[in-house]
Amino acid sequence: MIKVTLPDGAVMEIDKKSTPIDVARRISEGLARNVISASYNGETIESTTPLKEDGTLTLFTWNNDEGKRAFWHSTSHVMAQALEELYPGIKLTIGPAIDNGFYYDLDIGEYSVSEKDFPKIEARMLEIARGKHEYKMRSSSKAEALKFYKKQNNQYKLELIENLEEGTITFCDHSTFTDLCRGGHIPNTGLIKAIKLLSIAGAYWRGDETKPQLTRIYGISFPKQKELKEYLELIEEAKKRDHRKLGKELELFAFSQKVGQGLPLWLPKGAALRERLENFLKAAQKKAGYETVMSPHIGQKELYVTSGHYTKYGEDSFQPIHTPKEDEEFLLKPMNCPHHCEIYKTKPWSYKELPKRYAEFGTVYRYEQSGELHGLTRVRGFTQDDAHIFCTPDQLDKEFKNVIDLVLYVFGSLGFENFSTQVSLRDPDNPDKYIGSPENWEKAERAIINAAEDKGLNYVVEKGEAAFYGPKLDFMVKDALGRNWQLGTIQVDYNLPERFDLNYKGSDNELHRPVMIHRAPFGSMERFVAILLEHTGGNFPLWLTPEQVIVVSISEKYEKYAKKVLHLLENDEIRALSDDRNETVGKKIRDAEMAKVPFMIIVGEKEEKMNAVKVRRHGGEDLGMITVDEFSDIIKEETNNSLKQFKV
Amino acid sequence: MIKVTLPDGAVMEIDKKSTPIDVARRISEGLARNVISASYNGETIESTTPLKEDGTLTLFTWNNDEGKRAFWHSTSHVMAQALEELYPGIKLTIGPAIDNGFYYDLDIGEYSVSEKDFPKIEARMLEIARGKHEYKMRSSSKAEALKFYKKQNNQYKLELIENLEEGTITFCDHSTFTDLCRGGHIPNTGLIKAIKLLSIAGAYWRGDETKPQLTRIYGISFPKQKELKEYLELIEEAKKRDHRKLGKELELFAFSQKVGQGLPLWLPKGAALRERLENFLKAAQKKAGYETVMSPHIGQKELYVTSGHYTKYGEDSFQPIHTPKEDEEFLLKPMNCPHHCEIYKTKPWSYKELPKRYAEFGTVYRYEQSGELHGLTRVRGFTQDDAHIFCTPDQLDKEFKNVIDLVLYVFGSLGFENFSTQVSLRDPDNPDKYIGSPENWEKAERAIINAAEDKGLNYVVEKGEAAFYGPKLDFMVKDALGRNWQLGTIQVDYNLPERFDLNYKGSDNELHRPVMIHRAPFGSMERFVAILLEHTGGNFPLWLTPEQVIVVSISEKYEKYAKKVLHLLENDEIRALSDDRNETVGKKIRDAEMAKVPFMIIVGEKEEKMNAVKVRRHGGEDLGMITVDEFSDIIKEETNNSLKQFKV
Numbered sequence A, B: 001m002i003k004v005t006l007p008d009g010a011v012m013e014i015d016k017k018s019t020p021i022d023v024a025r026r027i028s029e030g031l032a033r034n035v036i037s038a039s040y041n042g043e044t045i046e047s048t049t050p051l052k053e054d055g056t057l058t059l060f061t062w063n064n065d066e067g068k069r070a071f072w073h074s075t076s077h078v079m080a081q082a083l084e085e086l087y088p089g090i091k092l093t094i095g096p097a098i099d100n101g102f103y104y105d106l107d108i109g110e111y112s113v114s115e116k117d118f119p120k121i122e123a124r125m126l127e128i129a130r131g132k133h134e135y136k137m138r139s140s141s142k143a144e145a146l147k148f149y150k151k152q153n154n155q156y157k158l159e160l161i162e163n164l165e166e167g168t169i170t171f172c173d174h175s176t177f178t179d180l181c182r183g184g185h186i187p188n189t190g191l192i193k194a195i196k197l198l199s200i201a202g203a204y205w206r207g208d209e210t211k212p213q214l215t216r217i218y219g220i221s222f223p224k225q226k227e228l229k230e231y232l233e234l235i236e237e238a239k240k241r242d243h244r245k246l247g248k249e250l251e252l253f254a255f256s257q258k259v260g261q262g263l264p265l266w267l268p269k270g271a272a273l274r275e276r277l278e279n280f281l282k283a284a285q286k287k288a289g290y291e292t293v294m295s296p297h298i299g300q301k302e303l304y305v306t307s308g309h310y311t312k313y314g315e316d317s318f319q320p321i322h323t324p325k326e327d328e329e330f331l332l333k334p335m336n337c338p339h340h341c342e343i344y345k346t347k348p349w350s351y352k353e354l355p356k357r358y359a360e361f362g363t364v365y366r367y368e369q370s371g372e373l374h375g376l377t378r379v380r381g382f383t384q385d386d387a388h389i390f391c392t393p394d395q396l397d398k399e400f401k402n403v404i405d406l407v408l409y410v411f412g413s414l415g416f417e418n419f420s421t422q423v424s425l426r427d428p429d430n431p432d433k434y435i436g437s438p439e440n441w442e443k444a445e446r447a448i449i450n451a452a453e454d455k456g457l458n459y460v461v462e463k464g465e466a467a468f469y470g471p472k473l474d475f476m477v478k479d480a481l482g483r484n485w486q487l488g489t490i491q492v493d494y495n496l497p498e499r500f501d502l503n504y505k506g507s508d509n510e511l512h513r514p515v516m517i518h519r520a521p522f523g524s525m526e527r528f529v530a531i532l533l534e535h536t537g538g539n540f541p542l543w544l545t546p547e548q549v550i551v552v553s554i555s556e557k558y559e560k561y562a563k564k565v566l567h568l569l570e571n572d573e574i575r576a577l578s579d580d581r582n583e584t585v586g587k588k589i590r591d592a593e594m595a596k597v598p599f600m601i602i603v604g605e606k607e608e609k610m611n612a613v614k615v616r617r618h619g620g621e622d623l624g625m626i627t628v629d630e631f632s633d634i635i636k637e638e639t640n641n642s643l644k645q646f647k648v
Helices: A020-027 A029-034 A065-086 A115-130 A142-152 A155-162 A225-240 A243-249 A268-287 A301-307 A337-344 A393-413 A438-454 A495-499 A525-536 A556-571 A585-594 A605-610 A628-642 B020-027 B029-034 B065-086 B115-130 B142-151 B155-162 B225-240 B243-249 B268-287 B301-307 B337-344 B393-413 B438-454 B495-499 B525-536 B556-571 B585-594 B605-610 B628-642
Strands: A002-005 A011-014 A037-040 A043-045 A055-060 A101-107 A136-139 A170-174 A177-180 A194-204 A213-222 A298-300 A329-332 A356-365 A381-391 A419-425 A459-463 A472-478 A484-493 A515-520 A549-553 A576-578 A599-603 A613-617 A622-626 B002-005 B011-014 B037-040 B043-045 B055-060 B101-107 B136-139 B170-174 B177-180 B194-204 B213-222 B298-300 B329-332 B356-365 B381-391 B419-425 B459-463 B472-478 B484-493 B515-520 B549-553 B576-578 B599-603 B613-617 B622-626
Touching: A011 A020, A020 A029, A020 A055, A037 A065, A055 A065, A065 A101, A065 A115, A065 A170, A065 A177, A065 A194, A065 A213, A115 A194, A142 A155, A142 A177, A155 A177, A194 A225, A213 A225, A243 A525, A268 A356, A268 A381, A268 A393, A268 A525, A298 A301, A301 A329, A301 A337, A301 A495, A337 A356, A337 A381, A337 A495, A337 A515, A381 A393, A381 A525, A393 A438, A393 A472, A393 A484, A393 A515, A419 A438, A438 A472, A438 A484, A484 A495, A484 A525, A495 A515, A549 A556, A549 A585, A556 A576, A556 A599, A556 A605, A556 A628, A585 A599, A599 A605, A599 A628, A605 A622, A613 A628, A622 A628, B011 B020, B020 B029, B020 B055, B037 B065, B055 B065, B065 B101, B065 B115, B065 B170, B065 B177, B065 B194, B065 B213, B115 B194, B142 B155, B142 B177, B155 B177, B194 B225, B213 B225, B243 B525, B268 B356, B268 B381, B268 B393, B268 B525, B298 B301, B301 B329, B301 B337, B301 B495, B337 B356, B337 B381, B337 B495, B337 B515, B381 B393, B381 B525, B393 B438, B393 B472, B393 B484, B393 B515, B419 B438, B438 B472, B438 B484, B484 B495, B484 B525, B495 B515, B549 B556, B549 B585, B556 B576, B556 B599, B556 B605, B556 B628, B585 B599, B599 B605, B599 B628, B605 B622, B613 B628, B622 B628
Parallel strands: A002 A055, A419 A459, A549 A576, A549 A599, B002 B055, B419 B459, B549 B576, B549 B599
Antiparallel strands: A002 A011, A037 A043, A037 A055, A101 A213, A136 A170, A170 A177, A194 A213, A298 A329, A356 A381, A381 A515, A419 A472, A472 A484, A484 A515, A599 A613, A613 A622, B002 B011, B037 B043, B037 B055, B101 B213, B136 B170, B170 B177, B194 B213, B298 B329, B356 B381, B381 B515, B419 B472, B472 B484, B484 B515, B599 B613, B613 B622
16 A cells, blocks of 8 residues: 545555556546546656555646646647558657647658648547547667667657666557657547647757758647637637737727837827826826826936846847947836936935835837737837835835735726736745845735735745845736736835935934835736737727717718717717718628727617617617717716726 | 118108218107117118118117117127226227127236126226217228237237228227227217126137137126116026926926936926826817827837938937847937828828828937036927828818917917917028929918918018928917027928828829928927926916915814815815925915915814815915815816817
8 A cells, every 4th residue: 555645635545556547536436537647746647657656646637737738748649640640651759738739740751741631630630539549658778769760760759769868768659659758648549529730830850940840730639529619719719809900900000110110109099099098097096196207218328227227238139329429328218117216316205205106107118029029919119007116114015905906996997807916925045146134025025915815816926936126916817718918017126226225214314225116007008908909809898999989870961960969979078980981871880890889879860850869789789769868878877887986 | 862761661862971860860859869770781880870872771779689789789899998997908809799788708818807896897887888989980901900909919809800801891989999890889888878797707719719718708788777677687587487496496307317418307296297288288189180199219210211310310419229130220219200101101091081180299309419408498308299280282271270279279378478470481592492392382381371361470481491391380489588489380391291102092083192280389398398487487377287275274283174175175176285294384384385386275273163264375365264165166267267178
């Protein structure tokens, strides 16, 4: 008998050579059916691997990332088998699981394979899967392994084996197929019920462009056909929601080759939307006691020498700006904090006047390789909804909580209900790499955890993830398609107050160092708008959307009445426009749907006579004929429902 | 007899050798008394110079700039005479009139002269003035003139004479004093009734630092003692209103050596004020059909090659920003127009969609020598209230008028009632130096003059002052101290639409070139705030001022009631703060006056009991005891009076 400890701390005595599935069966038959992978003492094993000594066991199902990884990696073996059968003589290299599926890199020699061949390959894979072949791990000596691949003349596997140590070499067999493999498979191929090959691409052996080019085939698989269907719909939906596509369709932003890659131009509708977002946050920040400041987009070398950024201005950055004056150098600002420190320094402060909360929608510039640029999510110039709070160490706790309230208010107002957070603390084994006194760190870390606890956040603590200058709290939101995005951040900073020699006079009449909090609920306006576009598919909350109403008259005869309605709506501060193009009503309705305008008003003879409007909601719901006042009230009510005031 | 033509076209027959004063006497005795200088056939002459041939005569009095110039230049002779008497042997060089007064540059040899000596010099000058000595011009041969100054060993005058042509050399004598002089004097020294020497400084001979250093004494003089008094008060007031001083006192902005000279940091109160100004203009612009856009603060080299700015990026500019990519170059944007042209280019346009009016508060960067920087009026980074209108040539007339309306609205809302304008047209003798067709120029120039006429502007037309790319209209405001400031500008541009190959589809279905209008009513936010500070002395209009009300409780007992009042005011969107420092009421009242807060509310026992407030206006006026509601109404009414809505 051996002792197996489970993640909840429970210890189970089992027969030596029992497998993880046996352990699962002791817990429940259901679990045993679902276990597809496991780890033992921290190492990935098969769910069918006999356990030979005492240890800690974790069981994985499809619902764990580890389980999915085993599932997809196992499917890559099935794909390789199908390919070997269909294209005899091809050479296998590696076939790992990735975030969404798997790939296999192959040297296909003289064969030509394209997406047209995918149905054939998928069919053969499913046939193999249905055979319910067990994945069996088998140890091999180095000599044996080399011999096996020498016979196949597979230089890739030979190279891999050369780099492995004797005693660590394993193969995995299933059906007629054998592959050099470290392990981590599902019990048998029968679990794979749905397969989709996604794309084919070139890839260099070991990612090295001096080495032979291989063929990489990407795929994904699921335990249920339904899950594949949902996944493919998600991919389709993500394509439709691509912010670059929507941004163009909705005329929100554009890029120009002449202005430069990664430097967005905000078109009128996008600029107005961004301004509404900024004003929304400004109003909340005002209530929360922030003060707006404005600083230039460049700073002298000396500023960044003081802040410590200058030494980081390497060859991969925007280079310094020289001037006619020798030795004078300016830098495009990569962040706003050094400027705000200098603003803090313009006068002496007493503890009674703190905290000072300086907010600025500050545009910063950071060089990114052109290959890394992506729409509004990865740009070279972006505007942070930045603020820096200068407070006493004792005020940190309250300030941190207040910032969390603000971030939650922002997420709530914009429909991000689903988010998680990470608290990044010091590495306890490396206390020397951090600036600031241990007492202050202690205080700050406690402040963050208290605040996260107090606000009921769903958080994980990561030790050693703090920056050298202070601990932090990061927010990750899950969008409507279930994708995770890193958004706002709240960071404590002991470094800049030190470097800029900031101080305040305490109640003891002595000078003390303030603590600084950096925070940005949106993160960057560009990135946030991109995420919001993909999250909402362009159907923005009513308070934010570019146009709230479009007025369509059923013929030219009612244009005048349409204009009157438009005017009444505008007087009520409703964003309305009228479609007075020379087009059919049907076409106008279709275009309004395309433009994602939340409400459509249709006016004709009856409406004019009754001094009313016919209202139709985006998506089709008919609100019938009502007066303009009644309609205004609907808009106001829905706006107020989606946008509450921030309460301190 | 000769014929003299006067500026109004009248022709007068007069005896040959009559003087300008004789001519003035023929018009009126009053004018004769006031004439102090004249020009004949475009050349400055003395008012006592005999007229020998037919010609055109202009008479100048103290009310003309030319008259003042003669007055001050004549005073510089008197100063030189006084100095020669007090410091025998000093050498005279030149002594011109300047914008406000005059100076004389002297080689004072071994003497030492300082401001302490000014009273003595002024006294001697007034004594000379009272002698009513006539200024008499006298021709001299070169030889004679050289001989005169050789005797004095005056190398400066010798150098000047060497450079003069025989037959053009004149001296001016008065009393015992003689000076090499081209002329332009008042009739006699008796007109000079008030003199003030202002400062003393070093100045190189001919402004060349390799040449000997001279002593420059600045002074000013007036025909009446009262005028000197007023002038000195004005100087004193201007010092008090210096925007650099007020900006610091009111905590509006600051500079930091580390961030860099000429790069303003807007402090909370200044940023809020600037935001109110921007929002004020945004609201008007929205009504006027402008759309906000946003563009980055840098642009790629190619953008500026296209716009033509790249070739102007000389050694005296901010130098290009290099990146890791070879040959990639970005530039800090010196203006927003190239970016807006690229925004216009993001889609095709029909004439039906024009005009497009793109507005942006765009921050631009231009390098200025550090010696030329001055507070917020001369900076290296500033934000233009920029907009570019893209329209058809036929729309130019209407657009120009609309822009003028907007500019007048801005000036009116900010208390600049006193302004003049200049229309800058082509040089008719140089038609080739302009881009754009003569017909379009004709159209544009007519549009500007029509608009100026139609809007009843006080304008002067300057031919040859247009930029090569289009005619323009500039606005100059006179501030409360009578000083002129160049503010907003409206410019027509045929060049950038050409360079960026902009077009629209006309009603003829062909592509046409739009016309562009650049306009900025404020000019720059930095400069405008500076001028507004100096114009208002920091007493901003009620709608704009940082704090509208300060609440002072007469003792700690009433702090709670003070807070309640504050809260009520804030609910009414009134910008109020309470002074809860531990200071006497007297001190608090004095400080509120210093801070230029328009209203002060004082609360004590009686006020709390009556649920009322005692209100005092900045400057002292007592409004008595009223309810908070009544006070809110006063603020609202005064705000509405000073800030009307813009009407299209």
